[in-house]
Amino acid sequence: MKKKFILLGLFISCGTLLIAQNNFMKNSRVSGNFQLDAQYYIPDAAMGANTIRDKIRANAFANINYTNGGFSAGLRYEFYQFPLIDFEKIHYIGHGIPHYYIGYNHEYFEVTVGSFYEQFGNGLIYRSYENRNLGYDNATYGIRVKGKPYKGIVITGIWGMQRNLFVKEGQIRGIDGDISFSEMFSKLSDNSVTLGIGGSFLSKFEVDNDPDYNLPENVAAFATRLNFGYKDFNLNAEYAYKFNDPLVKLNDMIYKPGEALVVTASYAMKGLGIYLTGLRTDNMDFRTVRTAEANNNIINYIPTLTREHTYALPAMFPYASQAQGQIGFQAQVNYQIKKRSKIGGKYGTDIMVNYSQIHGIKQNPVEEAVNAGGDMTGTDGYTSPFFGIGKLLFQDFNIEISRKFNSTWKLGLGYVFLLYNQDVIEGHIGQPNVLSHTAIADLTCQINNKHALRLELQHLYSKQNKGIWSSRNWLYGQLEYSISPKWFISVLDRWNYGNIDKTKRIHYYSVSGSFVYGTTKITLSFGKQYEGILCVGGVCRAVPASYGAGLSIVSSF
Amino acid sequence: MKKILFLSIVIIAGIASCDKINKPYQVSENIVSCDTPAFPALNSSAVIQKYLLEDYTGHQCQNCPRAQRIAVQMKTQMGDTLLLMAVHSGTQAKPEANNGYCSYSNDFRTDIGNRYTEKFNISSYPTGMISRMSFNNKQTFGDGEWASNLNSIPRTAPNAGIQIISIENSEEFCIFVKTTLLSDIPEQIRLGVLLIEDNIVSPQKDKTVDSCEYVHNHVLRTSIASIDGDNLTVSKRDDSQIKGYSFPLNQAWKKENCHIIAFIFDSNTDEILQVEELKLTK
Numbered sequence: 001m002k003k004k005f006i007l008l009g010l011f012i013s014c015g016t017l018l019i020a021q022n023n024f025m026k027n028s029r030v031s032g033n034f035q036l037d038a039q040y041y042i043p044d045a046a047m048g049a050n051t052i053r054d055k056i057r058a059n060a061f062a063n064i065n066y067t068n069g070g071f072s073a074g075l076r077y078e079f080y081q082f083p084l085i086d087f088e089k090i091h092y093i094g095h096g097i098p099h100y101y102i103g104y105n106h107e108y109f110e111v112t113v114g115s116f117y118e119q120f121g122n123g124l125i126y127r128s129y130e131n132r133n134l135g136y137d138n139a140t141y142g143i144r145v146k147g148k149p150y151k152g153i154v155i156t157g158i159w160g161m162q163r164n165l166f167v168k169e170g171q172i173r174g175i176d177g178d179i180s181f182s183e184m185f186s187k188l189s190d191n192s193v194t195l196g197i198g199g200s201f202l203s204k205f206e207v208d209n210d211p212d213y214n215l216p217e218n219v220a221a222f223a224t225r226l227n228f229g230y231k232d233f234n235l236n237a238e239y240a241y242k243f244n245d246p247l248v249k250l251n252d253m254i255y256k257p258g259e260a261l262v263v264t265a266s267y268a269m270k271g272l273g274i275y276l277t278g279l280r281t282d283n284m285d286f287r288t289v290r291t292a293e294a295n296n297n298i299i300n301y302i303p304t305l306t307r308e309h310t311y312a313l314p315a316m317f318p319y320a321s322q323a324q325g326q327i328g329f330q331a332q333v334n335y336q337i338k339k340r341s342k343i344g345g346k347y348g349t350d351i352m353v354n355y356s357q358i359h360g361i362k363q364n365p366v367e368e369a370v371n372a373g374g375d376m377t378g379t380d381g382y383t384s385p386f387f388g389i390g391k392l393l394f395q396d397f398n399i400e401i402s403r404k405f406n407s408t409w410k411l412g413l414g415y416v417f418l419l420y421n422q423d424v425i426e427g428h429i430g431q432p433n434v435l436s437h438t439a440i441a442d443l444t445c446q447i448n449n450k451h452a453l454r455l456e457l458q459h460l461y462s463k464q465n466k467g468i469w470s471s472r473n474w475l476y477g478q479l480e481y482s483i484s485p486k487w488f489i490s491v492l493d494r495w496n497y498g499n500i501d502k503t504k505r506i507h508y509y510s511v512s513g514s515f516v517y518g519t520t521k522i523t524l525s526f527g528k529q530y531e532g533i534l535c536v537g538g539v540c541r542a543v544p545a546s547y548g549a550g551l552s553i554v555s556s557f
Numbered sequence: 558m559k560k561i562l563f564l565s566i567v568i569i570a571g572i573a574s575c576d577k578i579n580k581p582y583q584v585s586e587n588i589v590s591c592d593t594p595a596f597p598a599l600n601s602s603a604v605i606q607k608y609l610l611e612d613y614t615g616h617q618c619q620n621c622p623r624a625q626r627i628a629v630q631m632k633t634q635m636g637d638t639l640l641l642m643a644v645h646s647g648t649q650a651k652p653e654a655n656n657g658y659c660s661y662s663n664d665f666r667t668d669i670g671n672r673y674t675e676k677f678n679i680s681s682y683p684t685g686m687i688s689r690m691s692f693n694n695k696q697t698f699g700d701g702e703w704a705s706n707l708n709s710i711p712r713t714a715p716n717a718g719i720q721i722i723s724i725e726n727s728e729e730f731c732i733f734v735k736t737t738l739l740s741d742i743p744e745q746i747r748l749g750v751l752l753i754e755d756n757i758v759s760p761q762k763d764k765t766v767d768s769c770e771y772v773h774n775h776v777l778r779t780s781i782a783s784i785d786g787d788n789l790t791v792s793k794r795d796d797s798q799i800k801g802y803s804f805p806l807n808q809a810w811k812k813e814n815c816h817i818i819a820f821i822f823d824s825n826t827d828e829i830l831q832v833e834e835l836k837l838t839k
Binding site: 203205209210211212213214215216217218219220243244246255378379 | 575
């Protein structure tokens with residue numbers, strides 16, 4: 001009898017477990033994505049494309065994420081053991097599972113352990129993020145706790161190490177608080193007012209092994225921010241301060257504190273949008289390791305003020321945000337001439353005018369540095385008046401007009417003037433600023449619902465060289481044919497016809513075709529890649545010249 | 558809610574730590590209590606290239622006496638060309654009062670020894686380095702490779718000469734080290750100055766028979782220069798630079814058994830370019 005009871009108990013227990021398991025599986029969701037970028041390299045000495053002995057290189061990664069209610073977990077396997085030469089150049093070499101996490105999200109709190117990406121405010125003192133194209137990933141490894149104790153209040157705490165290529169380095173810990181008064185008090189939102197404040201602290205730790213200098217082992221930074229909006233107007237401001245933080249390769253080992261201020265204002269109404277932003281940074285390079293350089297070990301993010309050009313020729317001159325010292329502004333106006341008006345035409349005409357100008361900051365070396373013949377090492381470095389302006393680094397005036405004439409034809413016209421201080425931005429020491437004028441025409445013919453043809457023409461005029469591979473005038477043409485939603489074919493040529501060295505008047509041509517099947521896109525390409533610089537959000541990396549065939553597969557599930 | 562509050566407090570406590578460094582930012586130079594003496598002229602043709610064998614050891618390391626015997630044998634063969642130094646570090650160098658037959662209560666570990674152990678990633682004992690040079694891409698290696706690695710170094714003319722003067726000044730000693738370059742050295746170089754002691758009778762484990770009255774020689778006692786060496790500004794042939802130090806001798810150390818080891822090294826690779834030794838007292 002007793003045995004029967006035990007068996008019955010076991011049966012009920014198993015049944016309950018099965019039902020629970022069944023419910024559990026029902027709520028489960030697995031998602032992910034996969035990407036492969038492979039390239040077959042052909043040497044071409046004329047354009048500076050070196051011989052790659054193993055000929056084929058590839059970058060590949062796959063993300064797998066699992067969620068079940070509030071629970072989530074995931075990992076990413078990266079195979080960059082034999083990477084594309086762009087990534088080899090920045091030493092992004094290795095393979096493994098550098099990204100993995102487990103998290104739980106509740107109404108009042110959220111916990112993540114493992115690797116995570118996070119940002120405090122605008123990122124002036126802390127931002128961990130990834131950008132696969134840049135080969136940039138400074139994920140934090142450790143623990144993140146978010147508390148939402150009351151409507152409109154979010155507190156975030158992080159503690160951990162930082163990803164640098166395929167290793168974990170440094171120690172960072174920080175806290176951020178965000179209060180949204182318009183969420184707290186409905187009267188504000190009822191009156192179209194948004195108001196919020198926030199503050200954050202972050203501290204890094206690094207042992208002082210320097211035999212010559214007394215270095216701070218714990219370096220802290222803080223930031224405060226304000227967000228205010230009324231109807232169509234919005235204002236966002238953030239100020240950050242970093243305590244003494246001598247860096248071996250980035251600030252000449254000076255003990256001067258750093259600071260940054262970013263202010264953005266925007267106004268938007270039907271047919272009109274105005275956007276203004278100003279930025280000043282002074283000694284705000286913040287790294288977990290004092291000897292870091294390039295894009296390694298960056299803790300914070302200094303946004304760029306300039307427009308990221310999508311057209312190829314002006315995009316050859318991107319601005320790299322100078323955390324060590326810059327002051328500037330950007331203004332943009334978007335206006336739509338009314339539909340069905342005499343000037344605007346049937347579909348209206350869009351006009352965009354954008355201007356940005358950035359200078360270095362004025363630096364007055366401290367007395368010790370003057371006495372040492374200008375060597376700031378181991379001193380307070382310099383003083384800098386807040387509005388003191390240094391040499392011009394970047395200037396961009398651009399205008400775009402686009403108009404749809406009928407259901408078939410659409411035309412975009414553009415002009416871009418750029419002043420580019422290649423000495424500071426790209427390290428071409430002693431080279432003069434590049435001044436360039438680019439004219440752009442972008443014509444689309446929507447043949448029918450599925451078929452479209454697009455022609456893009458650009459011409460860049462300049463009297464200067466940039467580095468050794470770009471000189472004076474360029475011409476660019478691209479023809480695209482798309483059969484929605486599956487096929488896409490493109491032919492382009494970028495020709496440095498004005499190069500003063502006739503042997504470098506190279507046609508950087510490329511032919512590519514893509515096929516989309518469900519959530520998978522396969523792209524094949526063949527052509528030449530110009531040696532240049534790639535920037536996303538002001539963070540840049542050098543792109544080496546290459547020639548050959550490429551295969552790209554992007555898939556998600 | 559309480560948990561969040563607790564975690565927030567922990568995080569705030571963590572980030573609250575911020576070190577504000579006040580002037581002077583540079584590590585202060587050692588103030589020397591004696592006047593700089595006149596060094597005799599260096600006879601460059603008489604300068605020989607010397608090497609330093611660093612033996613990482615511990616009194617509870619059973620295989621370490623074997624390595625010390627090998628080191629002594631090498632010294633016998635090489636004479637003045639080879640200098641020895643025993644660095645006691647790691648778990649096998651920990652003092653332990655009652656461990657078997659002897660009492661290993663002495664502690665020969667030092668800050669400088671620990672720094673080297675960490676810096677050169679010493680994890681097994683006995684391990685050694687010869688002038689911190691790389692052999693087959695290895696800077697540290699077992700005692701079985703010491704002699705062959707030393708013999709594999711191509712004999713070249715020395716690129717620097719080091720002279721040491723030791724002055725006993727009441728309760729303390731003044732040490733002056735003069736470095737003279739015999740050829741250009743473009744690399745940034747630093748000067749290390751260490752104190753070692755011979756004839757320390759103290760227990761030592763041995764694979765054959767533990768000895769409670771083992772004679773420890775060349776035992777690293779302290780660093781007289783900065784822990785990572787002091788920067789030198791010489792770079793051209795015939796450049797010379799004198800660095801001076803003064804320090805009180807620990808009462809437990811016998812001055813007649815102490816020696817000064819001074820060496821210059823490449824600050825990037827740590828390779829020792831020249832090394833010299835002098836008895837602390839005449």
